[in-house]
Amino acid sequence: MTPPALIWFRHDLRLADHPALTAALAGGGRVLPVFVLDDGAAGQWRPGGAARWWLKGSLAALSADLAARGAPLLLARGRAETVLPALAAATGAAEVHAGRVTDPWARDQARRVHEALADAGRALHLHTTMLLREPHLVANGSGRPYAVYTPFAKAMLAAGEPGIPLPAPAAIPGAEPPAGGEALESLGLYPVPGEPDWAAEFGARWQPGEAGAAARLARFTAAAIGRYATGRNRPGIEGSSGLSPHLRWGEVSPRQVWHAARAAGGSADIETWLKEILWREFSHHLLWHRPDMPDQCLRAEFRDFPWRADAALLAAWQRGRTGYPIVDAGMRQLWRTGWMHNRVRMIAASVLVKHLLQPWQDGAAWFWETLVDADLASNSASWQWVAGCGTDASPYFRVFNPVLQGEKFDPDGAYVRRWVPELAKLPDAVLHRPWEAPAELLRAAGVTPGATYPRPLVDPAEGRARALAALATLRGARGAA
Structure with a gap:
């Protein structure tokens, strides 16, 4: 019998265009979807209050989407290098598939998970789920990282169009989850007991989750993208995409938004929008090569x-x-x-x-x-x-x-x-x-x-x-x- 695989969701809380999920399913066995809240690894970079509000909604949406396809999401809290090997052992999984995250703490976390799994004869496979191209694969003519946006963007464009987004699986054969998973409410994401509901108005504007991302992307490409070059600078109108939180949590992939923009036409406004996607890529390129960037001046x-x-x-x-x-x-x-x-x-x-x-x-x-x-x-x-x-x-x-x-x-x-x-x-x-x-x-x-x-x-x-x-x-x- 083919052993099951774990799919570890990180900053990619979606089902469509998810190479890690696709790889986990390719083995032919059952899949156990897992999300681990590892505040200890994140340290000072644990999600802030507003982001935790979003994360709670996004996890609820992802859980419902996975359950509808046959593989409920297992929620866990603790150190990932402890939680994931224990789940792999309990289910008999030989492999864990996940997206690569550029945050310094997340890179250290992945290294520890890799080592812990390897000690038990199991493997961690990292995939590109949150960027167009991995930062360590983009270099200038001297083989060094880019430090300036414009030549970086030119290099990204010269490398060709991103791959076509992968479809979401129609069904996911779910592995039997072991006992002991956390309820969403018990993760303590939001609200914090004893604190006021300062995010009470967020829900009127935002719909966390993959469906909310798809709806916002559709609205943007149908209307605002055609006037984006000027509209993006006018805060009094709906001239921007509003996709940033969906991209941050990986409810939509950069490949999806890139190809959706291309499908909307070939105007200068669309090229301006694509440059914003490349600025996001450049920011992650800088962070990968300069992990001190969140605290220290780069100059x-x-x-x-x-x-x-x-x-x-x-x-x-x-x-x-x-x-x-x-x-x-x-x-x-x-x-x-x-x-x-x-x-x-x-x-x-x-x-x-x-x-x-x-x-x-x-x-x-x-x-x-x-x-x-x-x-x-x-x-x-x-x-x-x-x-x-x-x-x-x-x-x-x-x-x-x-x-x-x-x-x-x-x-x-x-x-x-x-x-x-x-x-x-x-x-x-x-x-x-x-x-x-x-x-x-x-x-x-x-x-x-x-x-x-x-x-x-x-x-x-x-x-x-x-x-x-x-x-x-x-x-x-x-x-x-």
Whole structure:
């Protein structure tokens, strides 16, 4: 009799285009699907609160999809290198199939699982489930990792189109699970006992799971992708895909979204969207080769940057009380929905690290806790890009002016008025700079600067000047940028 195989779900919570699942089924035996919550291995990079809300919903959806095909999902909690060998022994499985994860802690985890299984005469097989191509297989002409996005993207495109996505199996012959699996509620993902239900509004916007990912992808390719090049920069409209949390949890694969975009046509808007997929790939490429990226500036000279860590300034930014309407709108959107528009993420991040001179790691930590799409590679790479300390970073002199950015990308004020309603009655001309509004306009709109809405924590011009002064203290900063 053919021994069963374990399929270990990690950051790939779907059934379609799942090479690890396909390989597990190819052996011809029964399959035991497993998810292991291993917070001990993840350490400080265990999913944040918003991500745990999403994970709970995603696991519920995956469990239902697997059960409908004949192989219920076994949930477990503990160290993967202990749990998986024990399950393999209990079921007689000779092989464990899983997707490769680029996070440093997950690489260490996979190594330990491999060693533990090998000691028992069993094997771990890792497959490409969360990226188009594995980072260690993409190199420049000298055989070295890429440090700059543009040549990386060109190399990825030159390598040819990604493979055609695999179909979801119609049926999965399930192996008898051993006793002792966890109930979803017992994993303690969300809500945390004794804590308020701060994610109460998430469900109105999001549908975790493979079906939710497919529906969102279909809506995006049918409507918004045709105007993506301009629409993606307008936070007041539905111009972006909203697929980031689905990609982060692997409810849809990058091959699926790539080919769905190609099928939608050949416009410049679609090419712009595909470049975003390649930026995600580049972020994982950087993390694979620079596992210190979540904590350390990739440019060594920036490790001496004269930050002015201030808990009060950080808290004001976190709560959407900076006095810059576009930033405050974004931070409030983040808290209410677990997501923030990408253009606004850049503006908000720039204000924190440049105008307020707060460490980028503090901003990244807040995003890690509050984003449903919190991805270690993308979060770290993007914060380093804004701070100017990444290998391919925003130029040192680029300091986003939050007023001009708001006026340019939210010209009719739709975004600010939605998330900062205390400013809703101000006319467009002063909406993004309420501290400059004439007294009569402020009275008519019911706005009292410093009372009903805060004054800016720092004047935009002053913030830019002191950011440049701080950057000028770094040896080689200009050349690095």
